[in-house]
Each structure stands twice: as C-alpha cells, then as structure tokens.
Amino acid sequence: MKITSIISLIAAATLVSAGKFQAADLRPNADVIPGAFIIEYHDGIDHAKANSILNSKKELSFKVRGKYNLFNGASIQVESGHSGEYLAKIPGIKRVWPVEVYQLPKAKPSNEDLTLPQLTSAHNMTGVDYVQKTFKYTGKGIKVGIIDSGIDYTHPALGGCFGKGCRVRYGWDFVGDDYDKTKVAKQDSDPRDTCNGHGTHVAGIIGADARKVGAPQPFVGVAPGVTFGAYRIFSCAGTGATDIIMLGMELAFNQGMNIINMSLGAGSAYKSNPIAVLADSLAARGLTVVTSAGNDGADGVWSVGNTGLGELSTAVASYDNVAGSYHYFKYAGAEHPYSFSQAWGKALNLPTNATLVPVFEKDGTLSDGCDADSYAGKNVTGKVVLVIGDVTRCKSGGRGAAAKAAGAAGMLIQTLPLGLSNLGGNLDFQMASIEFSAGQELIAGYKKNPASTFTWSSTKKSFRVEGGGRPSDFSSWGLDGELRIKPNIAAPGGNILSTYPLNMGGYAIESGTSMASPYVAGSHALLYSAHKKVLRGQDARQILMNTATPGSFFNHTEYAPVAKQGAGLINVRNAIATQTIFSPDRIELLDSVHFTGKNVEVKIKNVGKHTTVYTLSHETTESAISYRGGNSYPLATPILEADKATVTFSQKKVTVRAGQSVKVKVQFKEPATGKAIEFPFYSGYIVATPQGKASVPVRIPYAGVKGDIAKVPILDTDYGVPVLFVSNKKTGKVGAIEKGHKIDWAVEQPILVTRLGSHTPELSFRLFEAKSGKEVGYLNTQYGPVAASFGRSKNIDTNTNKPAIRTFNWLQGTVYTGINATVPTAVPAGEYKVIVAAQRKLSRGKFPADFEVYEVADVTF
Numbered sequence: 001m002k003i004t005s006i007i008s009l010i011a012a013a014t015l016v017s018a019g020k021f022q023a024a025d026l027r028p029n030a031d032v033i034p035g036a037f038i039i040e041y042h043d044g045i046d047h048a049k050a051n052s053i054l055n056s057k058k059e060l061s062f063k064v065r066g067k068y069n070l071f072n073g074a075s076i077q078v079e080s081g082h083s084g085e086y087l088a089k090i091p092g093i094k095r096v097w098p099v100e101v102y103q104l105p106k107a108k109p110s111n112e113d114l115t116l117p118q119l120t121s122a123h124n125m126t127g128v129d130y131v132q133k134t135f136k137y138t139g140k141g142i143k144v145g146i147i148d149s150g151i152d153y154t155h156p157a158l159g160g161c162f163g164k165g166c167r168v169r170y171g172w173d174f175v176g177d178d179y180d181k182t183k184v185a186k187q188d189s190d191p192r193d194t195c196n197g198h199g200t201h202v203a204g205i206i207g208a209d210a211r212k213v214g215a216p217q218p219f220v221g222v223a224p225g226v227t228f229g230a231y232r233i234f235s236c237a238g239t240g241a242t243d244i245i246m247l248g249m250e251l252a253f254n255q256g257m258n259i260i261n262m263s264l265g266a267g268s269a270y271k272s273n274p275i276a277v278l279a280d281s282l283a284a285r286g287l288t289v290v291t292s293a294g295n296d297g298a299d300g301v302w303s304v305g306n307t308g309l310g311e312l313s314t315a316v317a318s319y320d321n322v323a324g325s326y327h328y329f330k331y332a333g334a335e336h337p338y339s340f341s342q343a344w345g346k347a348l349n350l351p352t353n354a355t356l357v358p359v360f361e362k363d364g365t366l367s368d369g370c371d372a373d374s375y376a377g378k379n380v381t382g383k384v385v386l387v388i389g390d391v392t393r394c395k396s397g398g399r400g401a402a403a404k405a406a407g408a409a410g411m412l413i414q415t416l417p418l419g420l421s422n423l424g425g426n427l428d429f430q431m432a433s434i435e436f437s438a439g440q441e442l443i444a445g446y447k448k449n450p451a452s453t454f455t456w457s458s459t460k461k462s463f464r465v466e467g468g469g470r471p472s473d474f475s476s477w478g479l480d481g482e483l484r485i486k487p488n489i490a491a492p493g494g495n496i497l498s499t500y501p502l503n504m505g506g507y508a509i510e511s512g513t514s515m516a517s518p519y520v521a522g523s524h525a526l527l528y529s530a531h532k533k534v535l536r537g538q539d540a541r542q543i544l545m546n547t548a549t550p551g552s553f554f555n556h557t558e559y560a561p562v563a564k565q566g567a568g569l570i571n572v573r574n575a576i577a578t579q580t581i582f583s584p585d586r587i588e589l590l591d592s593v594h595f596t597g598k599n600v601e602v603k604i605k606n607v608g609k610h611t612t613v614y615t616l617s618h619e620t621t622e623s624a625i626s627y628r629g630g631n632s633y634p635l636a637t638p639i640l641e642a643d644k645a646t647v648t649f650s651q652k653k654v655t656v657r658a659g660q661s662v663k664v665k666v667q668f669k670e671p672a673t674g675k676a677i678e679f680p681f682y683s684g685y686i687v688a689t690p691q692g693k694a695s696v697p698v699r700i701p702y703a704g705v706k707g708d709i710a711k712v713p714i715l716d717t718d719y720g721v722p723v724l725f726v727s728n729k730k731t732g733k734v735g736a737i738e739k740g741h742k743i744d745w746a747v748e749q750p751i752l753v754t755r756l757g758s759h760t761p762e763l764s765f766r767l768f769e770a771k772s773g774k775e776v777g778y779l780n781t782q783y784g785p786v787a788a789s790f791g792r793s794k795n796i797d798t799n800t801n802k803p804a805i806r807t808f809n810w811l812q813g814t815v816y817t818g819i820n821a822t823v824p825t826a827v828p829a830g831e832y833k834v835i836v837a838a839q840r841k842l843s844r845g846k847f848p849a850d851f852e853v854y855e856v857a858d859v860t861f
Contacts (some may be wrong), residue, residue: 127573222522332445341425
C-alpha cells in the first residue's frame with residue numbers, strides 16, 4: 001500500500017490516552033481505562049498485607065475498584081499518575097495488567113420468520129432432542145451462571161421472576177445502564193436485561209421452556225430445567241471491562257454455579273490474559289467454564305477470542321443451523337434465497353425490468369466492487385450489480401456507496417466462501433448477500449442471456465442453506481499463538497431461535513459463536529443429569545470432545561480442519577451413551593522444529609460393565625494454508641488442501657476390561673506434501689472404536705504446522721508497516737519522517753504504526769544511538785514501554801471500514817532504560833535509530849536473534 005494511504009489512516013485513528021502495562025497480554029486495538037490496573041499478588045500476600053504495602057508508598061494515591069480471592073489480587077484506580085511499571089516493582093506484586101474495555105460481540109440478527117419449524121432443527125443436529133425425549137433429562141438441579149448483559153427474568157419462558165423459588169435464582173448487576181459513558185460502575189442487586197438482549201438470548205439457548213407461554217412456536221433450550229445465575233457485566237450499550245468480568249466470574253463461583261457461560265470472546269491474545277488465568281483457576285476447582293471462540297472467521301487463522309484460551313476453558317466454534325426460511329428471487333429459471341442488509345431492513349423491491357450486470361475485473365474475475373473505478377466504462381444505471389464478498393479491502397457500506405454513485409438500482413454480493421452473510425449496508429441502497437453457488441449460477445445465466453430479468457418474491461420459503469449443518473463462515477479460526485488447539489469443540493450458532501427481553505419483542509433469531517457457547521453450556525448440564533452428579537469441568541469436556549462428530553465444509557468430502565471446528569460438532573446423545581474415555585482430549589504437535597509427535601501416549605479407559613475390544617484408526621482433515629506467495633499477513637480465507645500426516649499405532653486392537661485402562665503408543669509423521677514455507681496447518685483425529693454396532697467411537701483431535709513457526713511473518717510488511725510518522729500538534733497534519741528528521745517536540749508528535757499478522761510473545765520499540773549502535777532503551781508510549789505479548793490484528797477495522805492498524809505515541813523523547821525501569825528518562829539530543837522488534841513464536845526471546853527486527857526511522861533531536 002502507498003505510504004500516503006497509511007498516513008490517511010493514521011490521521012483518522014483515535015490516539016487513546018490510556019493506562020500503561022508491564023508483562024501485559026493486550027488485545028490488538030484494545031481500549032483501556034486510564035490509570036486502571038489489575039494487580040496479582042504473590043503467594044502468601046493477602047488483601048490486608050497488599051493494602052499495607054501499597055499504602056506505605058506515600059507518593060502513590062489509589063482507590064480499590066474490586067477485590068478478588070480465587071484470583072489473588074485486586075483492581076485499582078491509580079490517581080497519582082503512576083504507571084503499571086511502577087506498580088509491578090512494588091514488593092508483593094506478581095503481575096500487572098491494564099483494565100481493558102470490552103464490547104459485547106455483535107450477534108448477527110436474522111430476517112427469518114420466527115414461526116418456522118426449521119429453526120428448531122439444531123437439537124436434531126446434536127442428539128439433544130433424543131436425550132430430552134428418551135431420558136427426560138433437563139439439567140434440573142444444575143446451576144448455570146451467565147456472565148453477560150443480564151437476563152430478563154420476567155420472561156415467562158425463563159420462569160417469570162427473580163430470587164428464591166425462581167429459575168433465575170442468583171445474580172448481580174456490576175455495571176448499571178450507562179457504564180459506557182462514564183466507565184464508573186453503578187452496582188445493584190437487579191441483573192435484569194431490559195436494553196441489550198444478548199444475555200437473555202444466551203439464557204434461552206441454555207434453558208428456555210417456551211412450550212406453553214405463547215411463543216411464535218413451541219421450543220425448549222438445551223437444558224430447560226437448570227437454575228440460572230445472572231451476572232450483568234455489560235451495560236445497555238454492551239460495554240464492560242476486564243475487572244468487572246472477573247468480579248462476575250468469582251461471584252458466580254461463590255454462589256455455587258456448576259457451569260458458567262461467557263459469550264464474550266474478543267480479539268486474539270495469549271492465555272496469560274487475566275480472564276483466562278482466572279478461568280483456569282475456577283476450572284481447576286471443578287467449575288465448567290464455557291466461552292465463545294469469536295466471530296472473526298473472515299480474518300483467517302490465529303483469530304480465536306482471548307477469553308477461552310485457558311488450558312481448562314472450553315472455546316466453542318459455531319455450526320450453522322441446517323435450514324432456514326428466506327426471501328428469494330428467480331433468475332434464469334432458478335430460485336435463490338437472499339439476506340437483505342441490516343440498513344435496508346426489508347425485502348428487496350427492485351424494478352421488474354432491472355437486468356443483471358456482473359462487475360468483472362480486467363482479468364475476467366468478479367470484482368469486489370470496492371472502488372468507483374470498478375464501474376468505469378460499464379452501464380449499470382437502473383440495474384442490479386453482482387460483486388464478490390471479499391472483505392480484505394472493504395465492507396458492504398463501501399461497496400454500496402460505490403455502486404449507488406455509479407447509478408445502480410441495487411447490489412447482490414456473492415458470499416465467500418459460502419452461505420448467506422450478514423451485511424451492514426446503506427440506508428438508501430438496496431443490497432443483499434447471496435450464496436456462492438447462486439453467484440455462479442447468476443453469472444452462467446447472464447452469459448446465456450444478458451437481457452434476463454428478476455422476479456422478486458414478497459414472501460419467504462424454506463431453503464436448505466449453503467453450509468447448513470456445516471462450520472459457520474463467521475466462526476473464528478485457530479490455532480492460538482502457542483499452536484494449541486483452540487477452538488475445542490463446536491455447536492449450533494447460526495440462525496438460532498431464543499428468548500429476548502419482553503420489551504424488545506420477546507423472541508429473536510441470532511447468529512454467532514455467542515449462540516454456540518451456551519449450547520455447549522447446556523449440553524454440560526444434560527451430561528451432569530445423566531451422571532447423577534456434577535463432574536469436574538475438565539472431565540465433562542473430555543467426554544464431550546471425545547464424542548463430538550467432525551464435519552466438513554459445504555460440498556467438501558474431507559473433514560474441515562481442526563483449527564476451524566476443534567473436536568467437531570457436539571453430540572450429546574453420544575456423550576451420554578459412551579462407555580469410553582479417550583485421553584488426552586487433544587494432541588498438539590507444534591511445528592517441524594518443536595515436533596512432539598514421535599512418541600505420543602494415549603489412554604483408553606473402559607467405564608462400561610463389560611470387557612471391550614477397541615480398534616484404533618486415523619481420520620484426516622483438510623489442511624489450511626494461509627501463507628501462499630510469501631504474504632506477511634494471513635489470507636482471509638485459508639486455502640484448503642490435502643496435506644495429511646501419517647499415523648502408526650503400537651497396537652491396532654486392544655482389549656480393555658471393565659473399569660480398566662490401556663495405554664497405546666502413537667507415532668505421527670508430518671505430511672510429505674505441502675511446502676514448509678507456506679506453513680500448512682494439518683490435522684486429524686485418532687479414533688478408538690469399541691466392538692458392537694451400537695458402540696460409540698471416541699476421537700482425539702490433533703493438529704500441527706509443517707515448517708519452522710519462527711519463520712511465520714509477524715508484522716504485516718506487505719502493508720508498509722511498521723513505520724514512524726509525525727503529527728503536527730497545531731495543524732493535525734501527519735507526514736512521513738525523512739532520514740535525519742529533527743523532531744521538534746514542542747509541535748510534533750511521533751507516531752509508531754504497526755499491524756500484526758500473527759501473535760508475538762513480545763513486541764517492543766527500541767531506541768539505539770546512530771553512531772555507536774548502543775541501545776538506549778524502550779520508547780515510552782501511552783502504554784508505557786511496549787515490550788509485551790500481542791495477538792494478531794483484525795483484518796478490517798469496523799469503525800473505519802479500512803485495514804486495522806495500531807498506533808503508539810512516542811512521548812516527549814523519553815525512554816525506559818530497561819524493561820525493569822519504573823520511570824521514563826529523557827534522551828539527550830543526538831542522532832538515533834528507532835527499531836521495532838517482534839519476537840518469533842516458540843523462541844527463547846534472545847534479542848536480536850529471535851526477533852523480526854525493523855529499522856523504521858533515523859531521527860535527530
């Protein structure tokens with residue numbers, strides 16, 4: 001990209017004055033609350049001792065925002081301007097994080113008819129319908145805490161009341177309605193959801209009973225007998241913060257929840273983020289922690305949300321519901337469903353004489369329609385244009401504006417890679433998404449007869465949608481930054497009917513991993529009912545992962561990669577019926593350099609009543625390639641190929657007596673095909689099949705990366721970053737720093753720009769003397785001395801509809817002379833080099849050998 005384009009993005013970026021951090025695990029593009037920190041104490045330090053230590057620092061002024069016990073620490077608001085680095089060096093403090101602002105994930109609303117029976121097909125996909133009807137399991141006696149926007153407990157499908165004797169028995173409001181405006185929590189005892197809807201929808205998926213309460217159609221959640229805890233940690237605008245979420249998690253545990261659901265994954269990071277740390281602590285005490293994997297499927301690999309990254313937490317991917325009812329049109333003799341944009345909000349009403357114009361590029365491929373130049377020389381006035389839904393450059397708003405300016409009457413967007421996408425769109429322009437195969441058929445029909453017109457239906461009909469019963473395109477891809485298998489498992493999350501606040505309509509259909517996560521939480525409750533006691537969280541996850549059913553993408557015969565679906569689609573019927581536990585629940589092979597697959601031990605435990613013979617086998621998946629052609633930023637849609645590992649067993653058949661276990665050695669060999677320089681993600685499943693027709697096979701997913709992971713690009717140099725610019729404080733003009741530029745600190749603000757295509761254990765900005773090469777220190781930014789782990793950047797910033805970047809202000813020519821320094825130091829006048837360094841994955845972190853190192857500017861001041 002041209003440097004002028006980057007300048008324009010920086011000029012538009014909001015440079016947030018924010019708190020500082022030390023050893024932080026900050027999400028890319030995260031907002032933080034200035035001066036607010038989460039501090040973790042060393043073992044043996046309690047709140048009283050910590051307060052005494054903090055209060056002994058006479059220069060430090062602070063207020064306590066919240067106290068934790070299971071997580072040994074607190075959140076504080078520093079009022080004296082001291083940094084996170086200062087706090088981290090106080091004796092007794094182990095780690096410090098900034099308090100990050102969280103926005104509730106935006107679920108995708110649906111335009112479907114709430115009365116259509118296809119909407120309840122999710123239970124058929126997972127065996128929940130069989131379990132409910134055959135065994136009458138409901139999750140009765142199981143307590144499920146929902147960490148979300150609250151629950152509208154007045155809803156008759158959720159019990160109609162709050163407190164003792166009610167289905168929503170427990171809870172607390174940690175934020176109040178207006179937290180987004182003030183960042184000041186106004187707590188009270190009423191966790192009712194009246195202005196958001198997300199938490200009520202989640203609750204209904206877990207346990208609504210809408211069979212006799214006047215719903216658009218009778219339905220039940222996964223476990224309609226559970227008791228709820230409602231922990232409101234998001235305001236009306238969907239705003240919360242790290243420390244508030246953690247308070248909700250601890251209270252849920254203290255009030256006796258067996259399961260908590262957190263449909264709030266946001267941005268990739270490392271498992272050392274404080275929410276994941278606390279989640280592991282709770283899970284180790286027996287609590288089941290279920291989270292959403294995230295809705296960043298359009299960003300490609302490395303995108304799983306941070307809240308589910310704990311070792312013992314369950315991150316959930318989404319599958320689309322099998323069928324749906326949609327508005328549709330007829331063209332060239334065929335009917336095609338469509339999903340109109342949110343901005344347009346109703347069925348398309350285009351002229352009956354409007355013809356189709358596929359917008360092609362010069363090479364004959366379908367254009368993304370992002371630029372006005374796409375329509376140069378084409379007559380689209382009063383016509384319906386067809387473009388492809390590649391989101392790497394723009395989103396639907398930009399496409400619609402360009403098409404409308406060219407005179408088009410409407411726009412159809414062919415979804416990549418499949419299905420029907422949720423479009424934002426424009427208020428004054430008719431546009432809709434169509435399935436990928438529909439786009440292909442429209443082009444074929446156009447080539448046969450360009451004069452063909454459309455027939456637009458004013459009603460809906462049922463279609464088995466492209467990708468129905470398959471992994472959702474919006475569901476985030478793994479792996480995580482340490483090549484661990486995340487997501488862990490998948491559940492229905494596309495087109496899910498559930499409850500909504502009564503004052504917001506009572507019922508709604510939404511899509512997202514926010515909907516898939518509570519499905520897994522409810523499935524745990526059914527499993528606990530079947531076992532007549534509450535299992536420890538990791539034991540239940542083991543069973544559900546063992547018995548999940550892997551699936552494939554639409555029109556594909558091979559299973560989809562483990563990085564997309566984890567163990568596969570949850571199968572509650574199999575989970576309850578199984579007589580086998582197959583461990584571990586996942587096998588992470590890492591990369592070619594750190595390969596762990598030469599001698600893996602798996603254990604088959606027979607928990608049935610009879611001796612059983614097991615046959616061991618191996619199932620492969622498609623591999624995912626994201627680095628083709630030397631790109632430094634992963635492809636938005638990974639290329640799927642057939643790079644398969646070889647697996648051998650020490651025994652292919654084993655006999656296991658009732659109540660006993662047998663261990664088997666497994667050897668993996670990475671794929672012979674696939675180029676190491678393209679880092680293919682390969683994966684599959686180890687299968688143990690018990691004898692007998694009715695027996696349930698159990699699986700262990702595995703995944704690895706061929707190649708040296710240390711060579712995976714981290715910084716997106718294809719985009720022209722990292723780079724250093726200066727902004728004039730008086731005029732606001734942003735420009736590039738020329739070689740030898742002398743910074744005038746009185747009127748200029750240097751800005752470092754980065755864009756991460758992959759995780760890094762440490763991103764740092766360093767200053768060196770130009771002549772001697774001596775390192776001076778770490779640049780002091782609005783976040784302090786940046787030397788921390790970072791997850792990858794999102795592809796598109798939804799606020800600007802442009803490629804996401806991150807900016808750091810270099811403050812007044814100061815540096816931290818070492819990573820353990822607690823205060824910044826002014827740099828003497830002279831000539832210097834500014835260096836950006838990103839540590840390579842799985843490396844020891846020795847500088848500069850284990851880093852991507854970029855000299856971004858020569859400066860003088």
